[in-house]
Each structure stands twice: as structure tokens, then as C-alpha cells.
Amino acid sequence: MEQVDVIVIGCGQGGKPLALDLADRGKHVVLFERERLGGSCVNFGCTPSKALLASAHNAGRARLAGPLGIHCDVRVDQRAVFERVRKVRDEWHDSSEKKVVESTIDLIRAEASFTGVRSVAGGGREVTAPLIVIDTGTSAAVPPVDGLAGVPYMTNHEIFDVETLPTRLIVLGGGYIGLELGQGARRLGSEVTIVNAASRIMANEEEDATKILHDALVDDGVVIFNDAKVKSVRKDGDEIVLQIENGPDVRGNGLLVAAGRTPNTGALRAERSGIELLENGMVKVDDYLQTTCAGVYAIGDVAGQPAFTHVSWEDYRRVKSTLDGKPRKRDDRVLSYTTFTEPQLARTGLTEPEAKKRGLDARSKTMPLSDVARGEEWNLTRGFFRLVIDDANDKIVGATFVGYEAGELIHVITAHIELGATWHDLEGSMYVHPTFAEGLPTLAREFAS
Ligand SMILES: Cc1cc2nc3c(=O)[nH]c(=O)nc-3n(C[C@H](O)[C@H](O)[C@H](O)COP(=O)(O)OP(=O)(O)OC[C@H]3O[C@@H](n4cnc5c(N)ncnc54)[C@H](O)[C@@H]3O)c2cc1C
Numbered sequence: 001m002e003q004v005d006v007i008v009i010g011c012g013q014g015g016k017p018l019a020l021d022l023a024d025r026g027k028h029v030v031l032f033e034r035e036r037l038g039g040s041c042v043n044f045g046c047t048p049s050k051a052l053l054a055s056a057h058n059a060g061r062a063r064l065a066g067p068l069g070i071h072c073d074v075r076v077d078q079r080a081v082f083e084r085v086r087k088v089r090d091e092w093h094d095s096s097e098k099k100v101v102e103s104t105i106d107l108i109r110a111e112a113s114f115t116g117v118r119s120v121a122g123g124g125r126e127v128t129a130p131l132i133v134i135d136t137g138t139s140a141a142v143p144p145v146d147g148l149a150g151v152p153y154m155t156n157h158e159i160f161d162v163e164t165l166p167t168r169l170i171v172l173g174g175g176y177i178g179l180e181l182g183q184g185a186r187r188l189g190s191e192v193t194i195v196n197a198a199s200r201i202m203a204n205e206e207e208d209a210t211k212i213l214h215d216a217l218v219d220d221g222v223v224i225f226n227d228a229k230v231k232s233v234r235k236d237g238d239e240i241v242l243q244i245e246n247g248p249d250v251r252g253n254g255l256l257v258a259a260g261r262t263p264n265t266g267a268l269r270a271e272r273s274g275i276e277l278l279e280n281g282m283v284k285v286d287d288y289l290q291t292t293c294a295g296v297y298a299i300g301d302v303a304g305q306p307a308f309t310h311v312s313w314e315d316y317r318r319v320k321s322t323l324d325g326k327p328r329k330r331d332d333r334v335l336s337y338t339t340f341t342e343p344q345l346a347r348t349g350l351t352e353p354e355a356k357k358r359g360l361d362a363r364s365k366t367m368p369l370s371d372v373a374r375g376e377e378w379n380l381t382r383g384f385f386r387l388v389i390d391d392a393n394d395k396i397v398g399a400t401f402v403g404y405e406a407g408e409l410i411h412v413i414t415a416h417i418e419l420g421a422t423w424h425d426l427e428g429s430m431y432v433h434p435t436f437a438e439g440l441p442t443l444a445r446e447f448a449s
Contacts, residue, residue, distance in 0.1 A: 004028040007120050007132045009112045009268070012039030013309045014299040014316035015135030016096060021320060023105045030129070031105050032112035032122050034267075038096035040137050040156075040301075041309040043089060048160035049180055050340060051088040055081040056187035057342050060220060063187075067379050076189045078164040085160055114273040118295055133319060134275075134283055134291070134298040136268065138261035138307060143172075146232040151240050153255040156181075165190045166254020170242060172230065174201040176339040178258035179213065183341050185256075186222045193223040193250050195242055197259075200226055202339065209345050209402050212383055216343055225250065263302050278304060287329045288322050289315055305330070308337050334417045338407030343383045346410035349398030349417045352388050361391040365446040369403050372439040380404040385443055387413070387423070394422035394447070409436055423447045 008019040011033035023029045036043045055076075062072040100107055110123030119128040140155035142148065154162070156177060167190055171182040174196025186192040194201070194217075201217075201224065202210045214224060229245040233255070242250040263281040270277060276284040276292040282304035289297045297319050299305075300312030314333055321328045336348035355362035366386040369375035375383075383403030390397050399413040416426055427444035431437050 001119060002125065002127045004030050004106070004127050004129045005131065006030070007112075007118075007127055007129045008032070008135065009120065009132070010039065010135035010137060010264070010300075010302075011037045011096070011100065012135045012137045012300055013041050013312035014319075015039070015133060016100065017313065018133055018135075018299075018316045018319060019105050020099060020103055023103050029105050030108060030120075030125075030127050031100065032108050032110060032120065034109070034111040034122075036093055037100055038093045039135075041312075042092045042096060044156050044160065046309055047092050048085050048089040049156070049177075049184070051085045052081065052160070052188075053180060053184050053340055055084065056184035060183075060187040060342055078188055081188060082160070082162060082164070089160065111267050113267055113269040114271075114275070115269075117273050117293065119273070130295050131323070132273075132296045134268065134270075134296065134302060135300050135312065135316075136264040136302045137312075138263050138301040140257060141260040141262040142257055143230075143259050145230050148233045148257075151233050151235050151255065153240075153257050155257050159256060166252065167191065168252040169193070169254045169256060170195060170240065170250055170252035171256045171258055172242070173258035173260065174198060174203075174224070174226065175258065175260065176202060176341075178256070179217065179339060179341050181256060181258060182222055183217050183220060186217075186220050190254075191221070191223075191252075193225065193252060195228045195230060195244070195250055196224065196226050197229055198226065202345070205345060205347070206351055206386075206400055208384075209400055212343060212402050213339070213341055213345055216341065216382060261301065261307060263304075265302060280304070285330070287331065288327050289319055289330050290322075306335055306337065310337075311335070334414050336410055336414045338410065340407065343380075343403045344401075344406040346401045346406040347399070348410045348414045349396075350388060351398055351400060355388055355390065355397050360397060362388055362397065363391050363447065364388045365443055367439055367443040367446075369436070369439070371442075372436055373434040374436050374438075375403070377434060378404070385439055387426075387440075387443055387447075389423050389447055394424060396421055396423055396426065396444075403436065405436075412437060412440060 005027040006029045008015045008031045019029045019031045108123040112122035115121045169190045171178045171194045182192045182194045231245045232243045240255045274293040283298035285303045299315035301307040305311045318328045338346040352362045352364040369383045370381040375381040386400040388398035396416045423444040
């Protein structure tokens with residue numbers, strides 16, 4: 001067995017920079033990757049989905065420009081859309097590939113499994129190291145529905161490789177991936193039906209926020225079935241038919257499964273290194289991302305973290321700090337994220353119910369975008385800004401924004417929370433007119449009453 005300094009399993013959002021960093025410091029780093037370098041975000045997730053949404057939302061905006069006196073006859077060239085999606089994806093992938101291949105990283109393009117305590121095999125090699133980092137991410141979960149395995153379906157792994165979209169697409173799942181790709185496909189010309197098992201889309205988010213998304217998607221022509229329990233799936237000629245327990249059959253000629261994620265821990269044989277998994281298959285980690293085996297860390301999606309690229313990246317920075325003797329807890333950060341539908345739903349910090357659950361004296365104020373000059377001027381009034389404060393010290397603790405480019409704007413509040421700012425700080429600021437952001441000091445002022 002070869003002795004090396006570091007083993008990284010998975011070239012994802014945290015694993016790649018960590019491997020590069022440690023290799024730069026002169027360590028012998030072995031990096032195992034079983035698929036394309038760069039991980040899910042670059043190859044099957046954020047990058048291709050957002051490139052697709054760039055086309056889709058431009059088409060959507062053009063169709064919605066009537067009230068501004070602009071009437072467009074939108075023609076979508078799906079082949080060109082997907083060609084561009086793959087071009088953007090491949091550029092990012094190639095840049096990951098170049099960085100790794102040109103570094104001193106000892107890359108093994110194979111699936112890795114533990115063989116014993118801190119020893120790993122793959123690609124015909126077996127290595128051991130005092131430091132191992134698991135960054136194996138997640139894959140699309142495929143629900144155990146009768147007949148599903150027997151019909152052709154896509155997940156996020158396949159959809160970006162199509163030449164054109166099915167003309168009648170069924171999306172199984174009402175989470176953010178299903179909504180983004182469902183609205184994207186609709187705006188690119190497909191008929192889309194979203195089949196969602198929960199009572200509403202994005203059921204973990206605030207109801208009034210998701211209602212706005214629901215209505216926007218329906219206005220685009222997306223059909224949404226909530227509370228829809230799929231009993232079976234079958235082929236009927238060229239059609240795929242979902243039999244719904246409590247409703248009519250749903251028919252289409254393409255199926256996208258976007259029904260959650262499952263951790264990539266099956267192949268790892270983590271138990272051989274004394275690494276415990278949680279009931280849901282995620283790797284169990286402590287506050288510093290260390291697993292139950294000393295010297296073995298897990299980062300990103302597979303460590304049961306909120307499944308976002310920026311979280312995996314931040315995990316890498318925390319492990320690096322720990323290795324540098326300046327340990328930083330994994331929760332020592334403000335979580336923000338965005339659903340890139342139109343309008344967008346962006347969140348940072350805590351909602352009011354979450355804050356109350358943590359024992360804070362939480363209070364929130366909400367402003368509809370129709371109260372913001374820019375919203376009216378640009379006919380983008382769909383949405384709201386909501387701020388949450390802790391009345392005990394007036395600090396801002398969270399925000400929910402729904403609206404045009406809400407995902408950009410939310411960082412104003414993330415920065416306030418990170419800096420421990422109060423609503424008085426925000427209220428006292430002078431923001432540019434007429435921007436969406438200028439609504440924020442006005443909204444903060446409402447906490448005075
Ligand atoms: C459609 C879609 C859209 C998304 N959009 C966004 C977005 O807009 N913003 C956002 O923040 N997040 C988004 N995400 C989530 C984001 O992609 C993930 O949170 C992120 O990629 C997780 O990074 P990671 O480092 O944990 O793992 P990954 O990036 O998944 O990397 C894990 C790597 O490990 C490899 N691997 C697995 N098992 C083994 C093994 N045994 N041996 C060797 N290699 C192995 C895999 O092949 C993979 O390359 C999206 C996801 C999807 C599916």
C-alpha cells in the first residue's frame with residue numbers, strides 16, 4: 001500500500017480547491033474522481049441549469065413585455081439553446097480539468113472505496129494517508145415508484161445533453177430543481193406538468209413566498225399538481241403515464257425526475273474506516289466536519305450540509321482553517337440561497353418562525369414590490385421584501401426576498417447579518433434611487449412602529 005500525505009475523494013466544489021491548495025503546499029495529494037472533474041455543480045447542476053435559464057428567462061421576459069408596449073413573437077431554437085448550455089458547461093469543466101491536470105495532484109480517475117482505517121483503493125491503486133477528505137456529493141434520488149425503472153426518464157444528469165426538449169414534459173418533484181427546470185422548459189416551448197407530492201411547491205419555504213412562485217409558473221402555462229401521490233408509471237405507446245393515487249393520470253412524452261437527492265456514500269464502504277453514516281446515508285460529522293474516524297473529514301452535500309455549491313466551498317475553507325490550527329465551526333456562517341425561477345426566491349439567515357424557535361424575540365416587516373418605485377417603473381411588482389429582526393437587540397437576523405434578481409439583492413442583508421448590524425444601521429443608509437434596494441431602508445424604518 002502506498003503512503004501519501006492527503007487523500008481527497010471527489011473533485012467537487014470543496015474537494016477540488018482543497019486538493020489544489022494542499023498540493024501547492026508541497027503535499028502528496030491523491031485525488032479520486034469517478035466522473036467529470038468539477039463535480040455536480042459544473043457538469044450536471046448550477047452551471048448548465050443557469051445557462052439554460054438565461055435563454056429561458058429571456059424568452060419569458062420578451063413574452064411578458066406587452067404591458068410595456070413591446071410585442072414579441074418569440075421563436076426558440078432549442079438546439080442552439082442546448083449547444084450554448086453545453087459550451088458554457090464544458091468551458092467550466094475544461095478549466096477545472098486544466099487546473100487539476102497541470103497541478104502536482106496525483107489524480108486517479110476511478111471510484112474510490114475504503115479498504116481499512118484511513119486507507120482507500122480505486123483504479124488499481126491502494127493508498128493510505130493521515131488526512132482524508134470525503135467530498136462525494138449527492139445524486140438524483142429516484143423514488144421507488146412501481147414501473148418507474150421501466151420507462152425512459154431523465155434526471156439532472158441527462159437533461160443537459162438533449163438536442164431538444166420533450167414537447168410534453170412531466171417533472172416529478174416540486175423542489176427548487178424541479179421548479180427551475182420546469183419553468184425553464186416551459187419558457188423554451190414545452191408543455192410542462194409538475195407533479196408534486198407535498199401540499200405546495202417548495203414546502204419548506206414560507207407559504208406566501210411560494211404562492212407567488214406558484215402563480216408565476218401557472219401564468220407561464222406550467223400545470224402544477226400538488227398533493228399528487230404517484231401510484232405507478234407506465235409506457236403507453238409514445239407516452240409516459242403517471243397514475244396518480246388521488247387524481248387523474250398525467251401524460252407526457254418525457255419525464256424528468258427531480259424528487260430530491262441521495263448521498264453518494266454507497267460505493268465508499270465508509271464503515272471499513274470506522275466512519276459512521278446517518279440514517280439518511282449522509283456522513284456523520286462533528287462541528288468541525290470531522291467524521292467518526294480521526295483524520296477523516298467530510299464536506300459539502302455528503303456531510304448533510306444545506307446542498308449548495310457555496311456551502312461546499314465554505315466547508316473547504318473551514319477544513320483548511322482547522323488544518324492551519326485555527327478551527328472554525330461549520331455553523332459559523334450565515335446561510336443564504338436562491339431559487340432561480342422568475343421571480344426569484346432568495347433567503348438569508350432565519351425566517352421569523354425559525355428565529356422564534358431558537359428563542360429569539362423575532363419580529364418581521366414585509367414590503368410588497370409594488371411599493372418600490374423601480375418595481376412600478378419596470379412592471380416588476382411581483383414579490384416582496386421581508387426583514388426579520390431580534391427585538392432584544394434590534395439586530396437583523398434574516399430576510400426573504402421574492403422578486404426580480406432577488407438573489408443579488410439578498411447579499412445586502414447577508415452583509416448586515418454578518419456584521420451584526422441593526423435595523424437602525426440599514427434605516428440610516430442612503431440608497432440609490434430608483435433601485436429595488438432603496439426599498440430596504442424604508443422597510444427597516446417600519447420597525448420603529
Ligand atoms: C440541477 C441542479 C442545479 C443546481 N443549482 C444550484 C445553484 O444554482 N446554486 C447552488 O449553490 N447549488 C446548486 N446545486 C447544488 C450543487 O450542485 C451542489 O450543492 C454542489 O455541487 C455540491 O458540491 P459537493 O462538493 O458537495 O459535491 P459534488 O459537486 O457533487 O462533487 C462530488 C464529486 O464526487 C464524485 N464521487 C462520488 N462518489 C465518488 C467515489 N466513491 N469515488 C470517486 N469520486 C466520487 C462525483 O463524481 C462528483 O464529481 C444544483 C444542483 C442541481 C442538481
